[in-house]
Amino acid sequence: MRRTRPRDVPAALVLPRELRLQIRERAQAAYPHEACGLILGRPDPPVALRLGVARNLAVDRLADRYVLDPDAFLAADRTARAEDIEVIGIWHSHPDHPARPSATDLEGAWEGYSYVIVTTTAGGPGDLASWRLDGAGFAREPILGDREDRPS
Amino acid sequence: MSQITVRIPTPLRSHTGGAGEIAAVGATVGEVLEAVAARHEGLRRYLLDPSGEVRRFVNVYLGERNIQALDGLATPVGDAAVIHIVPAVAGGVS
Numbered sequence: 184m185r186r187t188r189p190r191d192v193p194a195a196l197v198l199p200r201e202l203r204l205q206i207r208e209r210a211q212a213a214y215p216h217e218a219c220g221l222i223l224g225r226p227d228p229p230v231a232l233r234l235g236v237a238r239n240l241a242v243d244r245l246a247d248r249y250v251l252d253p254d255a256f257l258a259a260d261r262t263a264r265a266e267d268i269e270v271i272g273i274w275h276s277h278p279d280h281p282a283r284p285s286a287t288d289l290e291g292a293w294e295g296y297s298y299v300i301v302t303t304t305a306g307g308p309g310d311l312a313s314w315r316l317d318g319a320g321f322a323r324e325p326i327l328g329d330r331e332d333r334p335s
Numbered sequence: 336m337s338q339i340t341v342r343i344p345t346p347l348r349s350h351t352g353g354a355g356e357i358a359a360v361g362a363t364v365g366e367v368l369e370a371v372a373a374r375h376e377g378l379r380r381y382l383l384d385p386s387g388e389v390r391r392f393v394n395v396y397l398g399e400r401n402i403q404a405l406d407g408l409a410t411p412v413g414d415a416a417v418i419h420i421v422p423a424v425a426g427g428v429s
Binding site: 217219226241244247248249250251253254256257260264269270271273275277278279280284285286287288290291292293294295296 | 342344345346349355392394396399401419421422423424425426427428429
């Protein structure tokens with residue numbers, strides 16, 4: 184049976200510290216370009232268990248655009264199904280920009296996914312935040328860590 | 336007509352009663368997607384545009400291959416084939 188979360192109860196993404204570190208490291212390694220990847224886990228409530236690697240195919244605008252390689256999405260989805268988990272979200276970086284969705288992010292967004300955005304700068308990674316499409320716009324999704332972990 | 340499995344991504348499962356896979360029949364990818372959209376009408380606007388072409392924000396795979404690299408919706412499907420609906424994911428800083 185499909186569970187439905189009451190609309191007045193905000194979703195929270197469980198994203199353990201280790202995965203947040205991995206996102207920050209992968210994003211920073213691509214700086215000053217945008218990087219992207221997949222988040223695999225359980226969907227409801229959303230619990231991230233691991234990350235999937237994906238290339239950014241926006242080769243002519245790597246500084247300010249990302250196009251996640253659909254072949255990588257397919258591979259991640261297959262892996263997830265084999266483990267009885269799902270693709271539950273996408274992460275990408277905003278080089279020298281805030282960790283909040285842009286108009287371009289909104290245009291291509293899907294309901295039901297967590298969109299984790301991390302700021303990258305010449306001095307290292309910055310804020311990391313998660314967002315979820317809610318009607319016509321994005322709403323910030325709280326991030327919870329694991330037990331030994333402080334919220335990000 | 337071949338019996339095909341169509342894999343549905345998480346965001347679209349609210350239109351399939353929660354099902355992650357749907358069985359459908361058709362001789363081509365287009366026929367299979369049309370059969371799926373006819374049975375789950377809420378899926379249609381995510382899969383096909385008014386002219387019947389694949390929407391910009393989805394990719395359709397037959398097995399390992401994106402149908403854009405094959406014959407698109409006219410690509411024939413064989414028995415026990417798997418069609419995968421893959422969200423197109425894109426964005427940027429501005």
